[in-house]
Amino acid sequence: MPDGPLAIGVDIGGTKVAAGVVDAAGTVLRRTRRDTPHRSTSPRVVEDTIVSAVEELMGHGDDVVAVGIGAAGFVAADRATVVFAPHLSWRNEPLRAALGGRLALPIFVDNDANAAAWAEHRFGAGRGESHLVMVNLGTGIGGGIVLDGRVVRGRFGIAGEFGHMQVVPDGIRCECGNRGCWEQYASGNALVREARSLMSAGSPVVSDLFDRVGGDPGELTGPLVTEAARDGDPLARELLGEIGRWLGVGIADLAAALDPGTFVIGGGVSAAGDLLLDPARAAFRRQLTGRGYRPEAAIVAAQLGNEAGLVGAADLARVGAADLAWAEAVDRAERPSG
Ligand SMILES: [Zn+2]
Missing domain, CATH: 3.30.420.40 (ATPase, nucleotide binding domain)
Structure with missing residues (x-):
C-alpha cells in the first residue's frame, strides 16, 4: 500500500x-x-x-x-x-x-x-534536521536552504546560489564574469580542470590517471578521478582533498550566515564520500567563526542521489x-x- x-x-x-x-x-x-x-x-x-x-x-x-x-x-x-x-x-x-x-x-x-x-530534509541524510543546507557539487555548485522546516526561496526565488560566492579575491575567472567564485575551486568541474592541468603539464605523478584515459586528458571525468582515489592513487586523493578543503572553506561562510545543524553534500563529486568530506570537515573546523565555543554543524553525504530532485518536487507539491x-x-x- x-x-x-x-x-x-x-x-x-x-x-x-x-x-x-x-x-x-x-x-x-x-x-x-x-x-x-x-x-x-x-x-x-x-x-x-x-x-x-x-x-x-x-x-x-x-x-x-x-x-x-x-x-x-x-x-x-x-x-x-x-x-x-x-x-x-x-x-x-x-x-x-x-x-x-x-x-x-x-x-x-x-x-x-x-x-x-x-527531499534530503524529509527522507534522506537530513531526516529530522529542522535546519539544513544542501550543497550540490556538479559542473558548478548549486544549493538549497531549509530553515525551521521550510524551504527558504528568498524574496525573488533565487536564494541558495552559493556557487558564485567569492572565496578568492582576484581568483580564477568564472563563467558568471566575476573572479574567484566558490565553484571554480570546489565543483566537479574544478576537480577535472586541476587533474587535466597536471596531465597536460606532463607531471610524472599522474601516470595512474593517464593509464585510465589512454593518455588523453580530454577523456578524464570526475568519476574517473574518484575511482582512482578509491583504488588508492595518491594523486587522485590529493586532488579530492584539495576540492574538499575549498568545500570546507565555503561551508564555514555559509555556517556564519545561516547556522544550520547539518550540511548535506550532493552531486557527482559527493560519491567520493569521506575522501572528500574528511578534508572538508577539517577545513571547516579551522575556518569556523567562534570555533571551540559553539556547536558545530555536521557535514554528511546526500543519500537520495539523482532521485532527490524528483522526490522533493513531488513532496513540495503534495x-x-x-x-x-x-x-x-x-x-x-x-x-x-x-
Ligand atoms: Zn561565478
Missing part, C-alpha cells in the same frame, strides 16, 4: 526529464523519462515533453493530487514562473499557467536544488496542494452564509 496522497515529481535537467509518482513516504512508485529537447527549441516543446511524461504516469489510475516540477534555473518565489533556465529556452516563462491549461492538477514549480534539499485545500476550506468557513 502506498503511503498517503500521491504526487508526481518532474525533474528537468540539462539532458533529461525524469518524472515519477511519489507517495508521502518519499517512495517512487512509478518512473518515466524523456530526453530534454535541445536548448534551441521553443518553450512549447519542453512543455509538451512534461505533459507527455505526466500523462503517461497518470494513465495507471493512481489518485494523484498535484504535480511538482523541479527545474534547473531561477524560479520566481510565486512557484509559477521560471525566470531563467540556462540550459533551456525559458526566459520569464509562465510555466504553471502554460501547463495549467493542459493538466487538471495543482502545479508547483521549484528550483531543482531546492527540491533536492527538501504539501502545497494540502495548504491550498486548507486555505480554501478556511475561506469557505469564513464566508458569510445566506
